[in-house]
Amino acid sequence: MKHKNLILVVFFLTVFVFQQAQASTNPSSKTNELLESSLSSLPTQRHVTMLRLYDTGERISYDAKCTYGDTSFGCAELYSPGYTYTDNPVWVDIESDYLLDVLPREMNVAENNPPTLEALQAQALAARSLADWKFHILGRPR
Amino acid sequence: MNKTSKVKGALEVLLVIGLILIIPLFFAIKTAADKQAAQNTPLPLTPTAIATLVNNATSAKQPPACTFPLAQTTTEESVPEEYSFSEPQVVLTAVQDNSYNIVDWLPDNQRVLITRDFRDNNQQNIELFNPQTGTVQVYAKRNRIDQPPAWAIGLNAVIYPDTKVLKITENNGMNRPSVEFRRQLWISRGDPQNVQLIEDTLLTGNFLSYFSVGIKPGGGQIVYHTHDDKKLSKRNKSLEVQQSISLDISQWEYRVRGSGLPISYSMAWRPNSSQIFLYTLGEAGGYTFLSDTDTGQICEIDLGRTGNEYGWADMARWSPDGKYLAIIRTWGSRPVDTSDLAILDTMTGKLYVMKIIPPDMEGLHFVNDVAWAPDSYHLTVIAQVLVQDPTLHTFNKISNLYLVDFLSNQAIQISSLSNEKLGSGLGSTNLIWSSNGSQLLVKCPTGQVDRLCLLSVQKTAHK
Numbered sequence: 001m002k003h004k005n006l007i008l009v010v011f012f013l014t015v016f017v018f019q020q021a022q023a024s025t026n027p028s029s030k031t032n033e034l035l036e037s038s039l040s041s042l043p044t045q046r047h048v049t050m051l052r053l054y055d056t057g058e059r060i061s062y063d064a065k066c067t068y069g070d071t072s073f074g075c076a077e078l079y080s081p082g083y084t085y086t087d088n089p090v091w092v093d094i095e096s097d098y099l100l101d102v103l104p105r106e107m108n109v110a111e112n113n114p115p116t117l118e119a120l121q122a123q124a125l126a127a128r129s130l131a132d133w134k135f136h137i138l139g140r141p142r
Numbered sequence: 143m144n145k146t147s148k149v150k151g152a153l154e155v156l157l158v159i160g161l162i163l164i165i166p167l168f169f170a171i172k173t174a175a176d177k178q179a180a181q182n183t184p185l186p187l188t189p190t191a192i193a194t195l196v197n198n199a200t201s202a203k204q205p206p207a208c209t210f211p212l213a214q215t216t217t218e219e220s221v222p223e224e225y226s227f228s229e230p231q232v233v234l235t236a237v238q239d240n241s242y243n244i245v246d247w248l249p250d251n252q253r254v255l256i257t258r259d260f261r262d263n264n265q266q267n268i269e270l271f272n273p274q275t276g277t278v279q280v281y282a283k284r285n286r287i288d289q290p291p292a293w294a295i296g297l298n299a300v301i302y303p304d305t306k307v308l309k310i311t312e313n314n315g316m317n318r319p320s321v322e323f324r325r326q327l328w329i330s331r332g333d334p335q336n337v338q339l340i341e342d343t344l345l346t347g348n349f350l351s352y353f354s355v356g357i358k359p360g361g362g363q364i365v366y367h368t369h370d371d372k373k374l375s376k377r378n379k380s381l382e383v384q385q386s387i388s389l390d391i392s393q394w395e396y397r398v399r400g401s402g403l404p405i406s407y408s409m410a411w412r413p414n415s416s417q418i419f420l421y422t423l424g425e426a427g428g429y430t431f432l433s434d435t436d437t438g439q440i441c442e443i444d445l446g447r448t449g450n451e452y453g454w455a456d457m458a459r460w461s462p463d464g465k466y467l468a469i470i471r472t473w474g475s476r477p478v479d480t481s482d483l484a485i486l487d488t489m490t491g492k493l494y495v496m497k498i499i500p501p502d503m504e505g506l507h508f509v510n511d512v513a514w515a516p517d518s519y520h521l522t523v524i525a526q527v528l529v530q531d532p533t534l535h536t537f538n539k540i541s542n543l544y545l546v547d548f549l550s551n552q553a554i555q556i557s558s559l560s561n562e563k564l565g566s567g568l569g570s571t572n573l574i575w576s577s578n579g580s581q582l583l584v585k586c587p588t589g590q591v592d593r594l595c596l597l598s599v600q601k602t603a604h605k
């Protein structure tokens with residue numbers, strides 16, 4: 001009886017220690033925790049100045065801000081009604097505005113090879129991180 | 143069994159029971175904590191929009207390739223001529239951060255059709271500017287759009303498209319906004335308060351449809367087209383309506399592209415001919431068609447490929463004699479990484495391609511603008527190299543003005559205009575020759591202020 005109880009105690013302790021060791025050494029679990037932690041610290045909106053651009057993506061010689069209804073490259077999608085904000089600079093929602101503009105261009109969705117959902121998710125993460133980094137480092141995204 | 147043993151046994155049993163209770167409780171708490179953390183995290187991993195592809199190839203077909211009458215003929219030799227250019231003289235300086243676009247030099251050799259954009263709103267003036275006297279006459283005011291105005295010689299007037307947006311309704315950012323707008327064509331004979339409406343259509347949709355306008359060089363005919371109408375509307379030099387011709391370009395828009403939106407074409411009318419060159423931006427398919435305004439027939443001009451991408455025309459200019467078509471050629475969607483000068487000989491079909499700035503120079507190479515000399519053999523070209531500064535994450539710009547003899551593949555740098563003092567943005571018009579070839583007007587901003595500069599040109603036959 002005495003030995004049986006001891007064996008049971010040792011068994012449960014071993015299981016407990018093993019579980020804890022697994023949880024602390026699993027790299028994906030740790031990465032996800034870090035990721036969640038860093039993403040939750042990102043702001044959901046950004047204050048952005050929108051400028052007219054040349055076809056090369058270069059700013060025109062003076063900083064010309066997009067104005068309401070402006071269809072210039074840099075201000076609106078091709079044939080779209082134009083720059084729809086009444087302000088400039090403007091607060092832009094990262095999730096439902098900024099990434100919607102950025103992702104289709106970065107992923108080249110116009111071509112014959114549509115990206116997978118996983119690829120879009122990864123690109124969304126990268127685009128958001130890059131924008132955040134550029135805001136912090138450069139004070140603006142390109 | 144003694145008393146001590148009984149106590150020890152009881153303690154061991156309690157320990158085991160305790161462990162059995164504590165371990166599931168530990169995992170239950172951990173799971174609850176994970177769920178709470180997940181709820182606090184925003185959802186950046188799930189994009190809210192996934193673009194769908196529209197394959198127009200199911201209903202559209204590729205038009206026949208253009209053929210050339212002297213395709214087997216040997217190519218032409220250069221006709222050397224010597225040009226000398228004066229130092230640039232500033233003839234117009236913008237006020238209040240306005241900016242200029244050069245459109246056309248009128249046949250009187252005196253006045254230049256320009257547009258003036260206003261920085262703080264979406265308005266544009268259409269003006270005639272005399273570089274010799276400095277006088278400016280405002281012809282019209284409109285909303286700033288990409289479609290340029292045109293000078294109608296016979297009418298002595300400016301014809302210009304306009305798009306008046308009446309109302310934009312946002313759809314929570316998830317779908318394209320819907321827009322109510324008027325698509326119009328106007329003519330001005332010099333009084334901006336007394337302009338005449340030629341066409342006016344009230345439209346509603348989620349895109350803007352524009353008039354593409356072409357005016358036959360020398361006057362005599364005006365054509366305009368939209369995707370919606372599927373026809374080419376015509377007016378004679380007295381603005382009288384002529385029989386339109388069927389022109390449903392959509393049946394030839396065979397390439398797969400990301401958006402199913404109707405396409406607006408830019409037009410370049412070939413001098414001494416009924417043909418017009420129709421072209422679109424890369425993101426709108428990058429089509430390069432030659433169409434006959436009498437019959438509506440269409441053929442395709444092949445600008446070559448780079449990998450899987452086809453060349454498209456960012457800008458097209460016919461030589462004054464109508465023999466050559468100069469094209470600023472590029473690939474892919476904007477923002478583009480490179481462009482070059484491609485000149486099509488429409489008699490032989492030969493495509494002359496020039497980079498202008500030596501390709502071994504590090505950076506992104508562009509040809510930004512081109513203007514034909516009246517001799518139809520020489521061109522002035524603005525070429526640019528962008529070199530990335532790795533520390534500042536910006537581009538250093540090297541721009542120069544060149545005289546190009548494409549038949550002998552020569553490009554000579556002219557004038558002291560360079561770098562920041564040369565208006566050089568792909569997608570805008572920066573330079574133009576006077577009709578008699580004695581003057582060259584060039585955009586020459588300082589970086590803060592937009593300006594126009596005039597260069598006198600001397601030409602002598604090569605000895």
